[in-house]
Amino acid sequence: MAGFTDPPFRALCHEGGADVVVAEMVSAKAVCHRNAKTLQMLRSFPGERPVVWQIFGCDAGEMADAAAYIESLGEADGIDVNMGCPMPKITGPGAGAALLRDVDAVLRMLERIVRAVRLPVSIKMRTGWDSRCIVAPDVAQAAGAAGCAYVHVHGRTSKQLYEGKADLEVLARVKAASPVPVIGNGDVNSPEAALRMFRETGCDGVGIARGALGNPWIFSRIKSYFRTGHIDPEPTxxxxxxxxxxxxxxxxxxxxxxxxxxxxxxxxxxxxxxxxxxxxxxxxxxxxxxxxxxxxxxxxxxxxxxxxxxxx
Ligand SMILES: Cc1cc2nc3c(=O)[nH]c(=O)nc-3n(C[C@H](O)[C@H](O)[C@H](O)COP(=O)(O)O)c2cc1C
Missing domain, CATH: 1.10.1200 (Non-ribosomal Peptide Synthetase Peptidyl Carrier Protein; Chain A)
Known part of the structure; x- marks a missing residue:
């Protein structure tokens, strides 16, 4: 989460039971230009591994170069490509969720990034641009074909922003179509919601964003629920x-x-x-x-x- 998922918070999420944490997105262009503020954002904290670095952009060459540079720093366990940000300043130039408007271009971009690094490459996407353009199942197939390790899907379209509820039915369709593991995301803010995400979508993992704010314990409470069938009390x-x-x-x-x-x-x-x-x-x-x-x-x-x- 941009503005929130800095190294201290990522380390706390690990301590709270998260298996993997994802950093705030950084601009591939800014990484390529070695922008000082952006390079500051690429620092990490002992205790926050594994950590995946997320890049955004719309130029395949820049995305590949940025991924390679981040890999060269030696502190990343994966590179994630942002295809979910709905904010006009990101989608305007064609990055974030705007990438979902051209699945063929996504395939070419991902192939280039995968070739540029040894680290696992993943994508984080919305279900589509809008309700008439639900492309996440196709994009998951393209990601698999390009050599991505997994796909992470927020069950809303870009146009929806955060309105309504995450669409678990579309997430189930992504899971059915995807040749690589699928992480389901959207509205998981309790152990029960995590179970529902797994049961209704068949996904391989859950991604939690807002539900971890002020609540880094959520990961271990979910794991404990799955292990024991009992819900631990809320923190006092x-x-x-x-x-x-x-x-x-x-x-x-x-x-x-x-x-x-x-x-x-x-x-x-x-x-x-x-x-x-x-x-x-x-x-x-x-x-x-x-x-x-x-x-x-x-x-x-x-x-x-x-x-x-x-x-x-
Ligand atoms: C303040 C904020 C910042 C976000 N920044 C990012 C980001 O940098 N990269 C990304 O992939 N998703 C980002 N997201 C989207 C979340 O990762 C997640 O997909 C969305 O909030 C739905 O999941 P949730 O219901 O668990 O919050 C952000 C969300 C919020 C609320």
């Missing part, structure tokens, strides 16, 4: 606050105490602080935090016994 308030504190510490560590670290944390911390009296008040206060010290104090307060005062 104290566990959530401890999770938020851990996330903050991880971020300070990774960004070497950057004085603006708290800024990137706001979107995450509001997700930890849910489901308890006073949580809404805390979330509001997170928005007004202006320093790392203030953020640390707020987390300490949340951890204190005095929940009544916070709720006031």
């Amino acid at each position: 308030w104290q566990e959530k606050v401890a999770g938020a504190a851990r996330h903050f510490r991880r971020a300070l560590e990774f960004y070497s105490g950057d004085e603006h670290c708290y800024r990137g944390l706001k979107g995450h911390l509001v997700k930890y602080f849910t489901g308890h009296p006073g949580a809404a008040q805390l979330r509001k206060r997170i928005g007004t935090v202006n320093s790392n010290q203030e953020m640390a104090r707020l987390i300490d307060e949340a951890a204190s016994e005095d929940r009544g005062a916070l709720a006031a």
